[in-house]
Every structure is written in structure tokens, then in C-alpha cells.
Amino acid sequence: MYALEARNLVKSYPNVLAVDNVSFGVREGICFGLLGPNGAGKTTTVEIIEGVTPATSGEVYYQGEIAGRRFREEAGIQFQNTALQDNLTVMETLIMFQTLYDRQAHLDDIIEACSLGELLSRDNRKLSGGQRQRMLLAIALVNKPRVVFLDEPTTGLDPQARRNFWQLVQRIQNDGTTIILTTHYMDEAHVLCDEIAIMDEGKIIASGPPDELLQERYKGLIIELPIDNVKDDLAGIDHQTIEDLGIVEVLTEDIPGSLAALTPHLFDANRIKIRQANLEDLFLDLTGHSLRT
């Protein structure tokens, strides 16, 4: 039995099919990533599951039953954009939200986990971007949730703040909490998620554990070349040109052989990069376009 399951979700607006028959299941205790570019339908899908946006059709099951009041009591949600009440401090806001639930966590633990100790008396409006995200995560945890939704939690954060946030999410997951993460950062998904589903234009186009998805599709490594380093059309060499990124990629299991074949076609043999395939490559291959971030 899945902790959470979406069955045939559809959400249509006039002239737009935002979610197109989406189904997936999330096992207890894992971090599940819903990936895709902006506008792919991730947030709408997750908000239907959260119960804040009604679906045109389809059902959501929590612990085997239609998601209802028990789900609201046991779910923690961090929205992409949430305004808080003015003139309230961090501590007052946490207490207010905690009181809304019968199921309650120890606030001290949350405050420590989210590093909010020095911010408790600060007005909500005076938090920085990273502090605010930690605060919103803390609100999502006040009811000791069994499942936590994180919608684009690190958008707008600097690299250090993102990494700190990742550590925090990993700590929550280590406690056995199921996490549903939506993000358009493929590196974030790779670091945090046990399983992912990639969405584009309202549909799920691939799903599974990230490494399995990559291993199934990519045998070997990728040699990456700037387009302006290539003299000709690389005739006879299997390659992929990505115009909008300005690069040429060659997937190969034989790095020395491929380098030898490529060198005569390059202006500068040192201007190359060898790397493993990642989720960005997978997305590009599946959709034919890069992430519109």
C-alpha cells in the first residue's frame, strides 16, 4: 500500500489542460520528487493532492483511503508562496499554526532543526529569503507530519542556503517522514529524491529512482564540447547538438576511442568536458527541449 497515491488526476482550465491524467504512488518514508520546468503542471498536481485545488477528475488516496480530514491532520505543507500575518513574530506564528492541529510536534525540536532559535522574536516580514524558507518549513512540521510537501523550497536561495536546506530535508526524511518535493532543479532532485516523476505539459513522461532511470538510458559518459570549438559537422560520429545551450554532446562507453575520433574535428582539444549523464540530460532527451528555468 502506498502512503499516498494519485489516480488519474485531471485539471483543466478554459483552453488549458494543466494536468493530464496523472497517476503515481509514493511509498512510505521516501523522498519523492516531482520534476519539470515551470508550467509543467507540478504545482497544480501537488495542490490537488494537498486538497487546496479541486481536481476536474481523479482521486487522491492517503494510507489507502480517500484523502480527507485525517490527511489534513497528518500532512505538512510548504507552499511555493505563502504570506504570513503581519506584525506577528516567528514564535507567535509557529504557536498559532501548531494550535490548529490536534497532532503536535515539540516546537523546541522544530526550532532547533530549522535553526530558528535566534529569530523567534523577529517580525515575520523581517526574515531573509533563506530564513523565511526555514520558517515555512517549520510551519509545515508543527503537526509532526507523516507526509511533508515541499513546493520549490529552494527557489531564490543562494547556493549555500540551498545546501543547508537540503541537509534539513535529509534530517526530516531520516526520521521516517514521507516527503513530496517539487522542483525544477534537477541537481536538487538527484541529491534528495529516492524516486522521481518527470512532468512536462501536464503529463508524467518518466518515473523511477533517478540512478535507475539514468543507467537505463545512458551507458557510459558524456563528452561535452562547445559548438564554437567544432570545425565541421562531425560526420561519422554519433552526437547531439543542443543549440540553446551552445554545446555538442557525445555519449560513449569508449572515452579514449571517442576522444581520438573527435580531436581532428576540434579547434582546441583541451576545450572539452567529460561528465556523467544527469537528470537534465534525461529531461532533454525525453522532451526534446531543455528546462525552461
Place this chain on the structure above:
Amino acid sequence: MLKRILAIFKARNLEFIRDRGTMAWNILLPIALMAGLSLAFGGDGRTQYTVGVVQQAEVIDRAEHPFLETQYIRFVTVDDVAVAMRKVARHQLDLLVDFEEGNEYWVNPSSPKGYFVELALLQTDSLVNGSLQKSEIDGDAIDYVDWVLPGILGMNMMFSCLFGVGYVVVRYRKNGFLKRLRATPVRPLEFIIAQVASRLMLTMTITAIIFIGTHWALGTRMDGSYLLLLLIGLLGAVSLVSMGLLVASRVTSEELAGGLLNMINWPMMLLSGVWFSLEGAGQLVQSAAKIFPLTHILDAARAVILDGAGLADVWVSLAVLVAMSAVFLGLGARFFRWDPA
């Protein structure tokens, strides 16, 4: 359920109380208005005398009653003698005269203007028509400040309730705070009750402070029961808050909410008798004014404050307020929407 309502209630109270600008505006505006009006109308600024004339017939022959030709006296036609007698008691009419039945007149012995108007009456009509029967009605004068105080408090309550709830709920909806609450176990009714309770407490506290402060500082009148006045204030505030919730139930734009609230505020302020009585207005206007809760609040409050009216005298106004609140709350809960979609 109760703890969730209390949590939102407390948070909303803190949010408002710490918003010092809005808080100060809610308190200072009515005080400033009262101080200004007290200065302007505190003394006896009127120079004209006003006499009520009971008139059942189409016309009164003025040649038979030379008193009606007296200069500097404004004669107003009266068809309800009981109401007119109450106005004599309040010094709102300087004298009441009935030439049709019994040649009788009523005057307040403590009214200086009544004294002079009586002299004029006796000097003119009694010479022509023989003796007039005199009746005395006791009562203290009502200054404009006394009369307008309930109006100003009611107006402040109206702005506070309609904008303090309607506008704030729309802001919550627009900035996503309502959506965040929707993701919790809070039900719409719990949220609405918390908003109503919060605004009710704040509005009643502010109104009570201003009323007591004005009564103490300016010596304004209070002839009735404080408890009944409190009940009128409570039911009135509930009806106004409910009206604000109804307006805000679906609106997603603060600009639209402001426009809709002003569309209600201004006619209500003008027609409910905040600044002046509608007694001289047409029947249509007087009937239209009855659709506003503020009209019933002010009618009942003035009856208690100025006439010492009891529950039996104002129960109709209270019942109307209860009915209006039920309709507004019911529709508000029915149409309430958490998010802007």
C-alpha cells in the same frame, strides 16, 4: 474546534493591535470629530425658534391665527402629537400648538426659547382667539453633540467592521494566507467565527472607550441602560462584520473590495442618520434607509441614550439586526472561497 478559533482570533488581534497606524486612526478619528463638533455646536448656535403645529386639515387659516405669521419662528407641521411632545421635552421643538382641537399648546418650562415663543403666542393668538390651554412638558435639552455621538460611534464601527474584516479577508486571500490555512484542519466556519469574534472584541472595546471617554470629558447624555446599549452595539457590530464577510466572500482584488465596501459605506453613512435626521426627508428615502443595519443601530442607540428607551421599545430594531446578521453570515459562509481561483 474552539482552540483553532481561539488561535486565529488571537493572531488576528495581535496583528491589528500592533498595526499602530490603523489602531490610532480607529481611535483618533471619532475623538477628533467629537471635539470639533463640540466646539462648533456645543453652544447655542441657533437663533431661530421652532414651533410644531398640529395639523390634520389640509390648510390652517393663517388670518385666524396671526401667531403663524410671526417672524423668526420656523413652523413645522406635526401629525404625530406624541413624537412632537417628546421633541418639546428634548427642546428640539420650542413649543407645540394645536389650533384644531381645543386651542392647546405645550411648552417646556425649562426651555428659555420656549418661554419667549410662549410670550409671542399669547401676545398674538390669545388676543384674537381667546384663551389657549397650556400644558407643560418637562425634559432637558439635547445638544447636537448628544444627538450626533451615536452617529459618529456607529460610523466608526461601520468602517472598522466592514474594512477590518472585508478588506483583510480579501488581502489574506490574495496573498495566499487563506490558502495556507485551507491546508490545515481549519474549517471555513471556524475561520469566519474567529474573524467575527476578533473584530467584535476590538470594535466594542474601542467604541466603549470612546463613549465613556466622551461622556466623561464632554458630559454627553445617557438616559438609558448601559447594558441595553452594549447589546445594541454587539448586535450592530455582528451585522456589520457579517456584511463585510459577505462582500469579501469571493472577491480577490483589494481594489474591488475597496470599491464595493465604499459603495455600501457612503449611502449607509448618508442615509442612516449619522450626521442629520432624516425626519424631513421623503418617505422613499426613509424606507430605503431601513435596508442598512446602521439605521437600526442608530435608531435603537439614540432611543436608549436620549430617551431612556427600554428593551420593549427597541426590540424591533434588535430583531432586524439579528435577522440581517443571519442572512449575511449564511450567504457569506455559503459563498466563501479560500483561494483566488
